[in-house]
Structures are given as C-alpha cells and as structure tokens.
Amino acid sequence: MSTKAPANSQYLMNTYSRSNLVFDRGEGSWLIDSNGDRYLDFVAGIAVNCLGHSNPAIAETICNQSRQLMHISNLYFNTNQMALARKLAESAGLDQVFFCNSGTEANEAAIKLSRKYGGLSGNPSKNIILHMKDSFHGRTLGALSITGQEKYQECFRPLIGGTAQVDFNNIASLTAAMNDDICAVFIEPIQGESGVTPATVEFLSAARSLCEKYDALLIFDEVQCGMGRTGSLFAFEQFGVKPDAVTLAKGLGGGFPIGAVVANTKAGGAFVPSDHGSTFGGNPLACTVALTVLDQLENHSVISEVPVKNAYIIKRLNELKEKTPLISDIRGMGLILGIEFTSGAKEIIASCLDKKLLLISAGSNVIRLVPALTISLEELKLGLDILEEAISEPTT
Ligand SMILES: Cc1ncc(COP(=O)(O)O)c(C=O)c1O
Numbered sequence: 001m002s003t004k005a006p007a008n009s010q011y012l013m014n015t016y017s018r019s020n021l022v023f024d025r026g027e028g029s030w031l032i033d034s035n036g037d038r039y040l041d042f043v044a045g046i047a048v049n050c051l052g053h054s055n056p057a058i059a060e061t062i063c064n065q066s067r068q069l070m071h072i073s074n075l076y077f078n079t080n081q082m083a084l085a086r087k088l089a090e091s092a093g094l095d096q097v098f099f100c101n102s103g104t105e106a107n108e109a110a111i112k113l114s115r116k117y118g119g120l121s122g123n124p125s126k127n128i129i130l131h132m133k134d135s136f137h138g139r140t141l142g143a144l145s146i147t148g149q150e151k152y153q154e155c156f157r158p159l160i161g162g163t164a165q166v167d168f169n170n171i172a173s174l175t176a177a178m179n180d181d182i183c184a185v186f187i188e189p190i191q192g193e194s195g196v197t198p199a200t201v202e203f204l205s206a207a208r209s210l211c212e213k214y215d216a217l218l219i220f221d222e223v224q225c226g227m228g229r230t231g232s233l234f235a236f237e238q239f240g241v242k243p244d245a246v247t248l249a250k251g252l253g254g255g256f257p258i259g260a261v262v263a264n265t266k267a268g269g270a271f272v273p274s275d276h277g278s279t280f281g282g283n284p285l286a287c288t289v290a291l292t293v294l295d296q297l298e299n300h301s302v303i304s305e306v307p308v309k310n311a312y313i314i315k316r317l318n319e320l321k322e323k324t325p326l327i328s329d330i331r332g333m334g335l336i337l338g339i340e341f342t343s344g345a346k347e348i349i350a351s352c353l354d355k356k357l358l359l360i361s362a363g364s365n366v367i368r369l370v371p372a373l374t375i376s377l378e379e380l381k382l383g384l385d386i387l388e389e390a391i392s393e394p395t396t
Contacts, residue, residue, distance in 0.1 A: 006034075019353060026053025029375045031358065040383050042371045043360045047192065047224050047336065050251035051296050052372040058254050061292040062285065070285040074277060084287040087294055088262045091233050092246060096268035098261045099282025103223035103249035104138025106259035109276055110186070110219050110247050111142045113261065115162075116270040117217055118183025125181045130216075132168040134363075136193035137186060137221055146186050149194060169199055171206040178210045184217040185210070189235040192224035192370075195363030196331055196338025204241040217244040217267050223259070224336065227251030227293075228303040228373055231310065231334040238333060251373075254293040258286040302373050306334045312377055313337060313369065316384045324391055337369040338362055351390035357383050 002020045009018075022034040029052050031039045044050065051058060065080075072078060085097040098109050111129060118126035131137070131146035138144065144152060145159035148168075153159060167173035168191060178185075185207055191197045211218040220243040225235040227248065232238055234246060245263035252258050259281070261268075280286075297303050314330065317339060321327040329340035341348065345365045352359050362368035367387075371380070 028052040028054070029372050029379050037356060039356045039358050040379060040386070041358045042369055042375075042383050043358045044370055044372045045255060046250070046360060047229065047370040048250045048253075049255045050227055050229070050373045051254045051293060051302070052374045053255075055254060055296070055374075057292050057296050058256070058289055061289050062256070065285050065288040068284075071280065071283040073279060074282060078282075078284045078287065080284055080291060081282045081287045084282075084291050084294075087291065088248070088260060091294075092262045093242060094246070094262045094268075095265045096263055098263075098268070098271070098276065099287070100249075100259040100261075100278045101257045101280050101286070102138070102259045103221075103247065104140045104143040105278065105281070106223060106247035106249050106261050107137045107143040107146070107186070107221060108140055109261045110184075110221075110245055111146065111160075112276050113245065113263065113267055113270055114184030114217050114219065116275060117267060120270055121183075121215060123180060126183050126215075127162045128181045128183060129163045130166055130174070130177055130182055130185045131163060132187055132191070133165055134168055134191055134194040134197070135186065135188055135221075136191070137188075138223075168197070169203045171203055174203070174207060174210060178214050178216070180214055182214055182216040184219050186219045186221060188221045188225065189239055190225040190230070190333060190336055192336060192368070193362055195340070195366040196336060196368050198331065198333060199239065201239050201241070204236075204239050208241050208243075211244070219243055219267075220246045222246050223249045224370075225333075228297045228306065229334050229336045229370070231303065231306040233294075233297065233303065235333070252290050252293065253286060254289065254296075256286055256289040258282075258290050297373070306373060309373075309375065309377065309380060310334050310337070312380055313384065316381075316388075320384075320388055320391065326391060332369075335369070335371060335373055335375075338366045339369070341365045341367070348387070348390050351393060352386055355386045355390060357386040357390075359387070 006022050023031045025032040031041050133148040135148040137147050145163050148165050166177045222235050230238050244267040249259035317330045328342050332338050349359045360368050
C-alpha cells in the first residue's frame with residue numbers, strides 16, 4: 001500500500017483517518033484498488049453493503065428506475081414509496097414510515113417525533129429524552145446530543161438540552177431516571193460503534209415496561225444492527241421486545257442512501273404536515289432500490305443463511321480464543337460481531353490490511369466484523385485465516 005497521500009486528497013475536509021488506498025471498483029465481498037489488488041472486505045461500507053458490491057439486482061434497479069423517475073419531492077405520492085412504507089411497517093408490526101437519507105437523519109426525525117409526542121401529552125415538561133452511555137446515534141447536533149460518548153461531543157457544545165444519560169444494560173439506572181417528564185428512551189439493541197455490545201433481553205423488557213408506565217416512546221436505533229444483520233430483518237425480533245419506533249439506514253439501501261423511521265400510530269401519529277420533512281427523503285429511486293434490497297434479503301436466502309455464517313465465525317473465533325490470551329471476549333449476533341482484545345486491535349487491523357483483508361474497529365480494543373450478508377463460507381474462511389495469521393504474528 002502506498003505511503004503517499006493520493007492525488008487530490010487535499011481537497012477533502014479532514015474528517016476521516018483514511019488509509020491511502022483508492023477503490024474505484026468492487027465485486028461482491030471484494031474491493032479492487034487502483035493497482036488492481038483485490039481486498040477481501042469484512043467492513044462492507046460500515047455495515048451498509050448488505051448484498052455486497054455491484055450487486056446485479058441493485059444495479060439493474062438503479063438503471064431501470066433512473067430512466068423512469070428519480071425524484072419528485074414529497075408534495076406528491078409515489079407508488080414505490082408507498083409500497084416500501086407498507087413493506088417496512090408490516091414487517092416490523094408497526095404502522096407508519098418517515099423516509100430520509102441517512103441514519104443520523106432518521107434519529108433526528110425520531111427525536112422531533114419524541115418531543116412532539118411529549119408536547120401532545122399536555123405535560124409541558126414532558127420533553128426529556130433518555131439515551132444510553134456508549135451509544136452512537138449520529139453526527140448531526142440532535143443525534144450527537146443523545147450519543148453517549150464524550151469524545152464525539154466535546155468540541156461541539158452546547159448540545160441540545162433536555163437529554164439525560166443512563167447506563168446501558170443497567171435496569172436500576174434506567175428505573176431511577178424514568179419519570180413523567182421523559183418523552184422517549186433511545187436504545188441500540190446492539191451498540192455497534194462503541195464495541196458491538198448487545199442489550200440484554202431483561203434490559204429491553206424493562207425499558208418496554210417503564211415506557212408504558214411513564215407514557216414514553218421506546219425507540220430502537222437499528223441503523224447498524226437492523227436489516228437482516230442479526231439473522232432477522234429487525235434486531236428487536238431477536239429480543240422479543242417491540243419498540244414504538246425503529247430507525248433504519250445503512251443496509252436499507254444496500255449502498256444507496258436512504259433512512260427511515262418506522263413507528264406505530266401512537267408515535268407516528270404525532271406528526272402533522274410541516275412538523276418535519278426532507279427534500280430528498282423517500283425519493284422513488286431510493287425507495288425502489290430498498291424494495292429490491294428487501295426482496296433479495298428475504299426471498300433469496302440471504303437472511304436465512306446468516307445463522308450458518310455466524311456459527312462458522314463463532315466456532316473459528318472460539319478456537320482462536322483458546323490459542324491466544326489476546327482475545328478477551330467475542331460478542332454480537334449474526335453478522336455483527338465484535339472481538340475484544342486485551343491490547344493491539346489497531347495493530348492487528350493494520351497487519352490484516354497489509355494482507356489484503358479490510359477490517360474496522362469498534363470502541364477502543366474491539367475488531368468489528370460486519371461483512372456483506374452475502375459473503376460466502378469460503379470467503380469467511382479466507383478472512384479468518386488471515387486474521388489468525390495476523391494475531392499469531394509476534395508483536396515488535
Ligand atoms: C447505531 C447508529 N445510529 C446512527 C448512525 C449514523 O448513521 P449515518 O452515518 O448514516 O448518519 C450510525 C452510524 O454508524 C449508527 O451506527
């Protein structure tokens with residue numbers, strides 16, 4: 001890999017620590033760099049490319065739909081937007097959808113929905129949103145304000161008010177914070193960015209009961225863990241706890257930008273015209289792509305094969321854990337998995353990059369595995385062989 005920054009990179013704002021790799025082409029679980037070298041991709045655009053790169057069904061949908069209709073604004077109806085809303089609502093066992101373009105926007109919409117819901121209760125103080133320590137909900141100011149990680153917030157204060165933090169998976173902490181002024185509780189069923197930490201069933205069940213008791217909305221952020229990644233379309237199905245609203249993005253468009261809030265009528269019904277909106281949100285192109293993604297996930301054995309792939313990875317990782325004291329924990333579900341190291345995760349990621357395996361970290365010492373859901377067992381074997389080799393290398 002080149003140590004020289006690529007031409008024109010100085011024109012990009014310095015918001016990411018990027019490697020110097022330049023990718024202009026991808027195929028399935030592989031990215032091909034500007035030298036023609038092939039990299040096995042266990043990152044999938046950070047849990048986005050659920051069907052891999054250059055998926056033929058997505059490509060065909062984009063070609064066909066772009067020739068028919070791309071954008072009309074939300075001043076008019078569109079058949080495929082309504083079809084996608086129906087599909088998401090019915091699959092979630094919820095009722096209504098708001099479309100936007102990203103995860104942070106989905107959470108912004110859910111934040112505003114929560115405030116509106118609180119306001120309609122007649123209690124003028126019902127505007128406090130509870131969020132979890134170590135959560136990640138996005139970079140815009142509202143979503144950042146309910147992100148429980150100081151490192152992302154410190155340069156951007158003042159954040160929005162009316163938020164409070166509780167300890168993730170700590171029922172006592174949540175119970176102590178609940179009262180009639182709480183309008184919503186935001187939870188990632190699996191905290192992705194901070195280290196791939198699943199909620200416990202007990203915690204989510206307690207959150208459900210407490211939200212009923214205090215008439216607050218329970219909102220699950222499934223931007224990262226949703227869309228089949230856990231082995232069911234929605235992660236909450238794995239826990240048996242249904243939220244009032246769930247936020248989605250990433251995998252929903254399989255690489256095409258789209259976000260959504262799927263809500264029950266109790267929550268979604270709070271919005272009336274002009275409360276919220278998005279010029280691009282739910283445009284015919286994005287919605288048609290998402291319909292294709294859902295069809296592929298559900299009708300082409302993509303989600304149903306997640307448990308087999310999970311079982312293979314877990315078996316390999318457990319064997320690896322037996323061999324090395326460096327691995328302290330293996331956690332997650334389906335194809336959103338975290339390997340916690342006692343130290344050296346960054347160095348292992350760098351060594352894997354040299355060996356042409358792309359990996360991403362989560363939190364401080366965790367390697368996050370979020371490959372395309374379409375990755376094959378052979379590709380998983382190859383990637384895990386590389387990871388094993390990198391782990392067994394002596395550190396200097
Ligand atoms: C759980 C969760 N919520 C929200 C976001 C923000 O999504 P986006 O980057 O599309 O705005 C992310 C991004 O990583 C996420 O993991």
